Amino acid sequence: MDIFSSTDGPRELFLVEGQLAEDEIVFLEETHGFDTTKGVTGEITTPFRAQSYFSIGDPIVLPLAELLATSDEALPADIRLQLHSYEFWQIQLTCSFQAAPGCRFHDARFSLVLETVPIQLNTTTQGVLQNAIAYDLFPLKIEDECKINVKYTFNPEVKFDFNPVSASLALPIYERAKEYVVYSSRIEAFDLQGTQPAWSFARTATHEISGPQKLFMIVRKPKGTQVKATFNLAARVQFMIGNIPLDPSPLVIVFRRQNPQSVITDATILLC
Numbered sequence: 001m002d003i004f005s006s007t008d009g010p011r012e013l014f015l016v017e018g019q020l021a022e023d024e025i026v027f028l029e030e031t032h033g034f035d036t037t038k039g040v041t042g043e044i045t046t047p048f049r050a051q052s053y054f055s056i057g058d059p060i061v062l063p064l065a066e067l068l069a070t071s072d073e074a075l076p077a078d079i080r081l082q083l084h085s086y087e088f089w090q091i092q093l094t095c096s097f098q099a100a101p102g103c104r105f106h107d108a109r110f111s112l113v114l115e116t117v118p119i120q121l122n123t124t125t126q127g128v129l130q131n132a133i134a135y136d137l138f139p140l141k142i143e144d145e146c147k148i149n150v151k152y153t154f155n156p157e158v159k160f161d162f163n164p165v166s167a168s169l170a171l172p173i174y175e176r177a178k179e180y181v182v183y184s185s186r187i188e189a190f191d192l193q194g195t196q197p198a199w200s201f202a203r204t205a206t207h208e209i210s211g212p213q214k215l216f217m218i219v220r221k222p223k224g225t226q227v228k229a230t231f232n233l234a235a236r237v238q239f240m241i242g243n244i245p246l247d248p249s250p251l252v253i254v255f256r257r258q259n260p261q262s263v264i265t266d267a268t269i270l271l272c
Contacts, residue, residue: 011057011058012055012056012057012058012258013056013057013058013059013258013269014055014056014231014255014256014257014258014264014267015053015054015055015255015256015257015258015261016053016054016055016056016233016253016254016255016256017051017052017053017054017253017254017256018051018052018053018054018235018237018251018252018253018254019049019050019051019052019251019252019254020048020049020237020249020250020251020252021250021252024048024249025048025049028048028239028246028249029048032241047100047101047102047103047239048239050100050101050102050103051100052097052098052099052100052103052105052235052237052251053098054095054096054097054098054233054235054253055094055095055096056093056094056095056110056231056233056267057093057094057095057096057212059091059092059093059229059269059271060091060092061089061090061091061271061272062089062090062092063087063088063089063090064079064088064089064090064218065083065088067090079135082220085222085223086220086221086222086223087220087221087222087223087272088135088218088219088220089218089219089221089271089272090216090217090218091216091217091218091219091271091272092214092215092216093110093112093214093215093216093217094212094213094214094215095110095212095213095215095233096211096212096213097201097209097210097211097213097235098210098211099209099210099237100237102239102240103237103238103239103240104203104208104209104237104238104240104245105201105203105208105209105210105235105236105237105238106202106203106209106236106237106238106248107200107201107202107203107209107235107236107248108200108201108209108233108234108235108236109198109199109200109201109232109233109234109235110198110199110201110213110215110231110232110233111190111196111197111198111199111231111232111233111234112134112196112197112198112229112230112231112232113195113196113229113230113232114131114132114133114134114195114196114197114219114227114228114229114271115195115227115228115229115230115268116129116130116131116132116221116222116225116226116227117225117226117227117228118224118225118226119224119225119226120224129222129225130222131195132195132219132220132221132222132225132227133193133194133195133219133220134191134192134193134194134195134197134217134218134219135193135218135219135220136192136217136218137189137192137197137199137215137216137217137218138189138215138216138217139187139189139199139215140188140189140192141185141187141188141189142185142186142187142188143185143186144186144204144205144206144207146205146206148179149177149178149179150177150178150179185200185202186201186202186203186204186207187199187200187201187202187213188200188202197217199213199215201213209235219271219272221272226270226272227270227271227272228268228269228270228271229268229269229271230266230267230268231255231267231268231269232267233253234250234251234253235250235251235253236248236249236250236251237249237251255267
């Protein structure tokens with residue numbers, strides 16, 4: 001049973017910018033014959049100085065029990081048996097990718113760190129406070145299918161040459177065809193039922209890393225607690241010189257808030 005349901009798209013929570021480190025830019029400019037004296041002012045004079053952009057949408061947080069109560073779906077048995085101690089919340093997450101002109105994303109990683117805190121800080125709890133976890137993640141893995149066809153040909157030929165008569169012996173041609181399928185992951189989840197859920201994105205032969213990505217998570221948290229989430233994003237890009245991609249280079253990521261627009265060092269929000 002699929003307990004994940006989509007809702008309207010969330011508004012933007014963070015605008016994220018990515019650019020190569022200055023030493024990496026200078027190296028690439030010098031390697032490919034660009035004039036580096038014009039670029040140090042911050043103006044975009046080469047493709048290596050263009051910025052890539054990301055966005056992280058404001059999570060849509062819904063209580064799972066109430067969400068399923070409005071539909072024909074029933075709570076899974078494993079969740080129903082835990083309701084006396086835990087609350088379950090469906091979280092819809094989004095992240096979007098926009099590569100700088102002249103480059104493409106090679107891989108990226110969108111991650112969260114879940115922190116569990118008591119609702120009342122002065123309340124004494126018995127034992128160690130249990131952590132909220134990413135009880136379920138979607139998608140867990142999305143793969144591209146690629147069919148490989150291999151044809152083997154064996155055509156031996158043996159010749160005997162002597163004077164005054166020349167003779168040759170040709171053996172029959174042997175052919176064999178083999179077909180198999182290989183799979184490459186383009187989206188893969190990490191840390192299921194852990195406190196640091198993440199999704200890794202990889203460029204494949206048929207799919208680029210671009211545009212919005214919709215992700216879902218079920219959070220299980222102990223009753224009487226709140227969950228904070230700290231967002232992180234990492235990505236590598238490949239610049240294209242004609243049709244030839246350069247080696248992947250990591251981006252320096254900067255988080256900004258939209259209202260008011262400002263650089264932030266801690267992308268943490270109260271999640272549920």
